[in-house]
Amino acid sequence: MxxxxxxxxxxGVGKTTVxxxxxxxxxxPFLDTDQEIVxxxxxxxxxxxxxxxxxxxxxxxxxxxxxxxxMPQPTVIATGGxxxxxxxxxxxxxxxxxxxxxxxxxxxxxxxxxxxQPQMRPxxxxxxxxxxxxxLMKQRQGLYQTVADYSVAVAAKSPLQIVQEICQIVRVLxxx
Ligand code: S3P
Numbered sequence: 711m712x713x714x715x716x717x718x719x720x721x722g723v724g725k726t727t728v729x730x731x732x733x734x735x736x737x738x739p740f741l742d743t744d745q746e747i748v749x750x751x752x753x754x755x756x757x758x759x760x761x762x763x764x765x766x767x768x769x770x771x772x773x774x775x776x777x778x779x780x781m782p783q784p785t786v787i788a789t790g791g792x793x794x795x796x797x798x799x800x801x802x803x804x805x806x807x808x809x810x811x812x813x814x815x816x817x818x819x820x821x822x823x824x825x826x827q828p829q830m831r832p833x834x835x836x837x838x839x840x841x842x843x844x845x846l847m848k849q850r851q852g853l854y855q856t857v858a859d860y861s862v863a864v865a866a867k868s869p870l871q872i873v874q875e876i877c878q879i880v881r882v883l884x885x886x
Contacts, residue, residue: 712807714778714784714786716806716809717812720814720819720846720850721791721811725789726788728864733785733786738784741778741787742787747774756832768796771792772798772802775802775803778802779802785850786843790852793834798837799816799836800857806858808859810860811854811857813861818865820843862876
C-alpha cells in the first residue's frame with residue numbers, strides 16, 4: 711500500500727503552508743483536515759466549537775481522519791494541532807503513512823500566532839492565550855513524539871527549506 715505524508719505539530723507551526731508546497735513539489739494532492747471539516751460540515755471551526763464544543767469538534771475530526779484511509783492516491787495531509795489527543799486518532803495517523811512532526815519552541819509559536827488569522831483556533835480566544843499555547847505544547851509533546859516517524863525543527867528555516875528536508879526524509883523512509 712502507498713503511504714500518505716502526514717504533517718503534525720502545534721498550531722502556528724506552518725503545517726498548511728509547508729504541506730501545500732510539499733504537495734506541489736511532489737505532484738500530489740493536498741488536504742488539510744481543518745479545511746475538510748469546514749467543507750463537510752458547512753460551518754466554520756469557530757461555529758463548531760461554539761455549538762458543539764471541543765468534544766463535538768474532536769468527534770468530527772476523527773470521522774474525517776477515518777475517511778482519509780479511503781483516499782485513492784498518495785496525498786500530503788496537514789492536520790489540526792490537537793489531532794494527536796485521541797488514542798484512536800494516533801492509531802489512524804500511524805496507518806495513514808509517514809508522519810512528520812514540525813517542531814518550534816513556544817516563544818516563536820506565540821510570535822507567529824500573534825500575526826495569524828485567529829478564527830480557526832477557538833482554543834486561543836482568551837486573554838492569556840500565550841500561556842495556553844505553552845500549556846498545550848507541554849501536554850502534547852509526548853503525543854506528537856509517539857506518533858512521529860520523524861521530526862523537523864522549523865526555526866530559522868524557510869518553508870522551501872523545510873520542504874526539501876521533508877523530501878529527503880521521505881526518500882530515506884521509502885527506501886525502508
Ligand atoms: C487545534 C488546532 C487547529 C484546529 C482547532 C484545534 C488544536 O488547527 O484544528 O482550532 O487543538 O491545536 P491548526 O493546528 O491548523 O491551527
